Amino acid sequence: MTSVVTTSAPAACWACRAALGGSPLLCAACGKVQPAAGIDYFQVFGSVVGFERRLTIDTAALEREFHRLSRRLHPDRFARATAQEQEWSLAATALLNDAYRTLRELVQRTEYLLKLEGFEIGEEFAGKNKTAKRQPPADLLEEVFELNMQLEEMRMNRKMGESDPALHSELTAVSLRFESELAKLDNNLVEKGAAWDAGAAAGDSAGRATAAKDMAAQLDRRRYLRNLVRDVNEALSTDKES
Amino acid sequence: MAYSDKVIDHYNNPRNVGQMDKSSDEVGTGLVGAPECGDVMRLQIRVNPETQVIEEAKFKTFGCGSAIASSSLATEWVKGKTVAEALEIKNTDIVKELALPPVKIHCSVLAEDAIRAAIGDWKKKNNVAETAEVAVAAH
Incomplete structure (x- = not known):
């Protein structure tokens, strides 16, 4: 078991270089979608769960953030953006949906966290x-x-x-x-x-x-x-x- | 996923389903389960105290076809073997015999666990040390 796990600090926006607060999927400064690779579910909702793998979650806040990000990341908004950004927005939206569905349920959230922490949970193990x-x-x-x-x-x-x-x-x-x-x-x-x-x-x-x-x-x-x-x-x- | 013919055969005609008297000193009972899939398996052996040969084996399994086939096969295999010989049975032997796919390997592990648990129970009842090699009197 590793010591206290904090997720890696959000990097900078690829477009405007502003530091990424909030969700690493979206630049709060310029509104550009960010690549989703290597981002876990807790990081997606970093602004709600505090960039740390926490299990006690304000589900109402989680839902609000989900709706906010859904709107901002929706592929329709990137119809006239570059092919790369369109691709990222699709990936970000898929990740957002998975993350929301997993984190909003206590059991799924706990199972997911334990898997991230290296516990072998579930039938596949x-x-x-x-x-x-x-x-x-x-x-x-x-x-x-x-x-x-x-x-x-x-x-x-x-x-x-x-x-x-x-x-x-x-x-x-x-x-x-x-x-x-x-x-x-x-x-x-x-x-x-x-x-x-x-x-x-x-x-x-x-x-x-x-x-x-x-x-x-x-x-x-x-x-x-x-x-x-x-x-x-x-x-x-x-x-x-x- | 397609089951192999051998799995289907054991599933349709399971060998040695049933139970024996748990309180008998000659009977060892192993009850094991897999929390991941919810299977539960009971395997019992009746050991001849003179020869240490497993003369009878019974099982009852609640679970998927592979779990039932694995335990059915396990009872067939332990019958006629000495306790020491039965401990040699490995889950990989069961996997091979039944052609279990990777996702069903845990069923064979469960069957091996059940054999070990049943023998362990019998040893405990008869004060046979877990670590001691069980000498075969018949030889």
């Missing part, structure tokens, strides 16, 4: 790194396994044209419990995100690393629960139709 593998806690696995057994039983019942009201209501209760646990996990993520931000402000890289590790674990558990909630609800809705 499953099992790739054998030494750093994270086995979920045994109690969670037991619970997941049992629940899957119940779901299978319900599907089998349904195939036979039967339905088991007791099982149905039991699974409904399970679904609700998981939903509330998901909400709890999200609250936890907000807290850990604040700890991450505080670590940044205090130059406490160890504190940051701990917060990042906690968040990675929370996201694992969340992914499991989210899949389960989806499966349970799917099974419940088809069960109802019978």
